[in-house]
Amino acid sequence: MEELSVSSLDNSKLEAMAQDILSDLVEDACLGLCFEVHRAVKQGYFFLDDTDQESMRDFEIVDQPGLDVFGQVYNQWKNKECVCPNCNRSIAASRFAPHLEKCLGMGRNSSRIANRRIVTGNNTNNKSESDQEDNDDVNDNDWSYGAEKKAKKRKSDKNPNSPRRSKSFKHKSSTASKTNQDNEAHAPPKDSYIASSRPVGMMGPRRRLENQESPRMLMKDEAFSQ
Amino acid sequence: MVVVFSLFDADRLPNLARSGISPTNTMNKEARLKASINQKLTETGERDRLKELLRAKLTECGWKDQMKAQCKDVIKQKGLEHVTVEDLVVEVTPKGRALVPDSVKKELLQRIRAFLTQHAS
Numbered sequence: 316m317e318e319l320s321v322s323s324l325d326n327s328k329l330e331a332m333a334q335d336i337l338s339d340l341v342e343d344a345c346l347g348l349c350f351e352v353h354r355a356v357k358q359g360y361f362f363l364d365d366t367d368q369e370s371m372r373d374f375e376i377v378d379q380p381g382l383d384v385f386g387q388v389y390n391q392w393k394n395k396e397c398v399c400p401n402c403n404r405s406i407a408a409s410r411f412a413p414h415l416e417k418c419l420g421m422g423r424n425s426s427r428i429a430n431r432r433i434v435t436g437n438n439t440n441n442k443s444e445s446d447q448e449d450n451d452d453v454n455d456n457d458w459s460y461g462a463e464k465k466a467k468k469r470k471s472d473k474n475p476n477s478p479r480r481s482k483s484f485k486h487k488s489s490t491a492s493k494t495n496q497d498n499e500a501h502a503p504p505k506d507s508y509i510a511s512s513r514p515v516g517m518m519g520p521r522r523r524l525e526n527q528e529s530p531r532m533l534m535k536d537e538a539f540s541q
Numbered sequence: 542m543v544v545v546f547s548l549f550d551a552d553r554l555p556n557l558a559r560s561g562i563s564p565t566n567t568m569n570k571e572a573r574l575k576a577s578i579n580q581k582l583t584e585t586g587e588r589d590r591l592k593e594l595l596r597a598k599l600t601e602c603g604w605k606d607q608m609k610a611q612c613k614d615v616i617k618q619k620g621l622e623h624v625t626v627e628d629l630v631v632e633v634t635p636k637g638r639a640l641v642p643d644s645v646k647k648e649l650l651q652r653i654r655a656f657l658t659q660h661a662s
Binding site for chain 2: 333335
C-alpha cells in the first residue's frame with residue numbers, strides 16, 4: 316500500500332490544499348458570525364448599540380459657564396451648607412461632622428452632652444448654632460487632660476536607679492557605692508574552697524571543712540606590713 | 542456491485558490510462574491525503590490556532606463590523622421575527638469571503654504552507 320505523504324505532492328497541489336484549508340477557515344469565521352448575529356437578534360440585544368442622533372443630542376455633555384455637565388444651573392455656595400438629618404438645621408459643611416457627632420450622641424462624651432441638651436432643650440432654642448457649638452466644646456472633655464498630667468508624679472524622682480536621674484544625685488550615689496566596694500574587697504571571697512580529703516578521681520565542688528576558715532588573698536598593704 | 546462514476550474522462554488523461562492508475566484511485570488518494578492533513582491539523586491544535594488568528598485579524602481590520610452591517614440589512618429585509626440562520630448564511634457568507642483582506646489571506650497561507658512543509662514525511 317502506498318504511503319500518503321505531503322512530500323509526494325508538487326507545489327501546485329500543495330498550494331491548492333493550502334487554499335482549501337484557508338477557505339474552510341474563512342467559512343468557519345463567516346458561519347460563526349452568522350450564528351452570533353442570529354443569537355443576538357433572537358435574544359434581543361443585537362440592536363442595542365444603535366443610537367438615534369436626535370436622542371443623542373438630548374444627552375450631550377454641556378460645556379458652558381455657570382452650568383454643570385447636565386445643563387443645570389450650578390450654585391457655587393449651595394453645596395457648602397448641609398442640613399442636619401436630626402435637627403434639620405443648615406450647618407456649614409466644615410462643621411457638619413462635629414455637629415452630627417454631638418447631635419446624634421455617638422461620640423465618647425457626646426451622648427452625655429446630647430442628653431443634657433434634651434433636658435435643657437427650651438433654653439438652647441434661643442441660642443444660635445455657633446453658641447451651642449462653643450458650649451459643646453467646653454463640655455467636651457476629650458482633650459482636657461491637663462489636671463491629670465499635673466497630678467502624676469515623676470517616676471524618676473522615686474527611683475534612684477533610673478537612668479534619667481540628675482547629675483548631683485548620681486554623684487552622691489557614686490561616693491556611697493565606693494565605700495561599699497572597699498568593704499567588699501576586704502571581705503573573704505564567697506566561692507573559695509580548701510582541699511578536702513577526697514579521692515583524686517572524684518570531680519565536683521569540694522566542701523568546706525567546718526572548723527577551718529576560708530583562706531583569703533592578702534592585699535598589698537597587709538603583705539608588706541607582715 | 543458498486544458502480545463508481547468518475548469525474549475524469551480517460552481520453553483527457555491518457556497518461557493515467559496508460560500507467561494503469563484509474564482516476565478514481567487518484568481522487569481517493571487525494572481525498573485520503575486531505576483527510577489525513579485535516580486530522581493532523583486538528584490533533585496538533587493548529588486549526589484552532591489558525592481560527593483564532595483569523596478571527597483576531599478580521600476583527601482588527603474591521604471585517605466584523607462590515608459583516609454586521611450586512612447582517613442588519615438582511616434582518617431589515619426579512620423582518621426581525623422571520624429571519625433565520627439559513628437566510629443570514631446564504632446572504633452574508635459570499636460577501637464575507639470577498640471582503641477578507643489580501644494581507645490576512647497571505648499571512649494565513651504562509652502559516653498553512655509552513656505547517657504542510659513541516660509535517661511532510
